[in-house]
Amino acid sequence: MGKPDWSKFDWTGHTISNYKVENVNNCSLKFKFASEDKIPMQPARALELGTCFDTLCETGKIPDDLKLLNKHDIAVIQERYQEYKKVMPAGKKQVPFQKSVGYKDWSLIGFIDLLPDDFPNAPIIEIKFSEEKWNSRKASYKVMQATIYAWALDHDLVEFHVMNFKEPGLQIFPVPIHEIEIDKMLDDVVKAIEKIESGIRKPEENKLCGWCNYQSLCPLFNTNDLEVK
Numbered sequence: 218m219g220k221p222d223w224s225k226f227d228w229t230g231h232t233i234s235n236y237k238v239e240n241v242n243n244c245s246l247k248f249k250f251a252s253e254d255k256i257p258m259q260p261a262r263a264l265e266l267g268t269c270f271d272t273l274c275e276t277g278k279i280p281d282d283l284k285l286l287n288k289h290d291i292a293v294i295q296e297r298y299q300e301y302k303k304v305m306p307a308g309k310k311q312v313p314f315q316k317s318v319g320y321k322d323w324s325l326i327g328f329i330d331l332l333p334d335d336f337p338n339a340p341i342i343e344i345k346f347s348e349e350k351w352n353s354r355k356a357s358y359k360v361m362q363a364t365i366y367a368w369a370l371d372h373d374l375v376e377f378h379v380m381n382f383k384e385p386g387l388q389i390f391p392v393p394i395h396e397i398e399i400d401k402m403l404d405d406v407v408k409a410i411e412k413i414e415s416g417i418r419k420p421e422e423n424k425l426c427g428w429c430n431y432q433s434l435c436p437l438f439n440t441n442d443l444e445v446k
């Protein structure tokens with residue numbers, strides 16, 4: 218939530234985040250553009266909405282460097298925040314974690330949005346802000362993220378608190394995590410690490426290509442070098 222404090226981590230070994238695991242497993246070229254070449258992505262509205270809401274939860278203030286949101290968007294975010302404040306569990310926000318994945322010196326790092334004061338008797342909480350109403354299918358896309366949090370804190374329940382731009386204002390999706398999800402997640406993490414270590418970076422067409430910010434740099438989409446006959 219808000220701006221993460223990356224100084225909390227031990228950087229002496231190799232580290233990987235959920236974002237990098239998903240990126241490299243989807244497409245090693247996209248991973249190169251984003252994480253190695255650090256080519257800035259186009260700011261996405263969905264990302265700015267989420268960051269704005271997270272910052273409000275964290276600091277009680279709207280960030281002053283917004284580029285894509287208008288006054289109406291900010292009014293909705295503030296309204297949702299006022300509603301959520303009434304039910305938001307008390308707890309620590311933006312909790313960092315770092316845990317060895319059991320492969321060489323690699324560790325997984327990240328931040329938990331909200332850890333309630335009565336944890337471990339309460340679930341780990343991940344807060345999302347969305348322009349759509351969520352359904353359980355959409356929530357299931359996020360199981361890897363939930364699994365990482367559950368594994369990192371040795372817990373078995375994560376709750377997604379989704380603040381919708383439209384009604385309903387708040388949806389809650391509890392995600393119980395079992396050993397089978399943890400095994401799969403760790404397999405995916407090791408697969409991602411092996412891909413990174415292999416040094417091979419190539420375009421890998423996937424279902425997210427349509428949303429990829431690097432299409433103009435990607436040989437599969439960049440048609441500048443097509444021969445004109």
Ligand code: SF4
Nearest residue numbers: 244420421426429435
């Ligand atoms: S458009 Fe698809 S194949 Fe090309 S870099 Fe992006 S994700 Fe990879």
